[in-house]
Amino acid sequence: METFFNLIQEVQKPGLCHRCGGCVTFCTAINFGALELDDDGKPRYGDIEKCIECGLCYSICPEINELEEEIRREAAWSAPDGRIIETTVARAKDPAGRKNATDGGVITALLLHLFDSGRIDGAIVTKPAGPFKRRPCLATAREEIADAAGFYFDTSHGMKHMSDKYITYSSIEEFAPMVTKGLRRVALVGTPCQINAFRRMEAMGIVPSDSITVCFGLFCSGNFTFTDEDQAKLAADHDFSWNDVKKINIKQTFMVHLNNGEKRQIPLEDLDFMKRYACNYCADYTAEFSDISFGGIGAADGWTTVIIRTPLGRAIFADARNRAIEEFPASDNPAFASEAAGAMRRASEKKKKMAAENRQELGAKPVNIKN
Ligand SMILES: Cc1cc2nc3c(=O)[nH]c(=O)nc-3n(C[C@H](O)[C@H](O)[C@H](O)COP(=O)(O)OP(=O)(O)OC[C@H]3O[C@@H](n4cnc5c(N)ncnc54)[C@H](O)[C@@H]3O)c2cc1C
Ligand code: SF4
Ligand code: SF4
Ligand code: SF4
Structure with missing residues (x-):
């Protein structure tokens, strides 16, 4: 064993x-x-x-590959990016819901819609914990779900905050309080690796995975952490000061939005030096095992690219459509959905190729301990 x-x-x-x-x-x-x-x-x-x-x-x-085939079968997974029922671009209907969001605030709007209509008792999200930190959180009140939206920034600790935001939280740590509170209908928001681990638990029928009713996955090109020197290097290389940064998000590039309205678009390759080592071997960009996946790539600023993957995801989205969320107007760009799907597909292909090459290289190396 x-x-x-x-x-x-x-x-x-x-x-x-x-x-x-x-x-x-x-x-x-x-x-x-x-x-x-x-x-x-x-x-x-x-x-x-x-x-x-x-x-x-x-x-x-x-x-570990033991349950890979089973979770693929359960998810009706197909190459190259898992099951996709529909790809669209959307945002929260309420402008207030978009204010603190990473992109279009769709995740938070859907969670609130599910909560308000009595379909979930809570959600495992991440929330600000102290001025510059985010922690996993089991949100069981409307305000807690809303407060967990996207971005949280402090000018004097910008990079610290950013690294907290883009870290892989052990969100599933929050399963324990979920069980203690006896909650049976909880939404899980997580990175592709977290959703993958959860699906394996579900495949084995292990409690408390049966208390998670829906999985919302985040697109993910990597998890970044860095030192003070790295922060200084990034700012110097790309000509900005962290004191002037209003918001950061990741799409095709790492985007730094400044208070004066300017934007710095940093190629993701320029962040490789601060990427977590294991992320170099990860092939899942689009959270292929979630019910709905979300990212900024391929969407206009202030909008979220949404991949609906399961019938449950489709029902949730349909119920919220035009009530809690609105889709990008086709009159502005009739090709908005196919452009988003194309951008997502290219990013996913690139990540898979990188992971495959790195794994091949790793196979040739002796085992060594990395953090
Ligand atoms: C580590 C990381 C890397 C990412 N990389 C990319 C990328 O390369 N390309 C891309 O297009 N999109 C990427 N995203 C997704 C993107 O940043 C947005 O989360 C997504 O577009 C949803 O935006 P929204 O405005 O609809 O969500 P919001 O309404 O702002 O809600 C975001 C939800 O995600 C939760 N959350 C935030 N961070 C985490 C976390 N680390 N772990 C678990 N839950 C979290 C929040 O609590 C909140 O509930 C990444 C996200 C993360 C966390
Ligand atoms: S789950 Fe815990 S008890 Fe079971 S093998 Fe792993 S470490 Fe041991
Ligand atoms: S934390 Fe690491 S060792 Fe544990 S399940 Fe996740 S990837 Fe595997
Ligand atoms: S790149 Fe992969 S391993 Fe790294 S945080 Fe994202 S999903 Fe997890």
């Missing part, structure tokens, strides 16, 4: 741990809690004597 020990050898040592938190969450929820996350969100043994060698952590890890 493989256990967390095997995850250390096969996943952590080669540097492939996404820090999705899946292993820790389930060890804690189901067993005696042998695992814990360190301060950087990396899983480790908290108390190895509590390991009952059930093997669940091993099976749910997105880096």
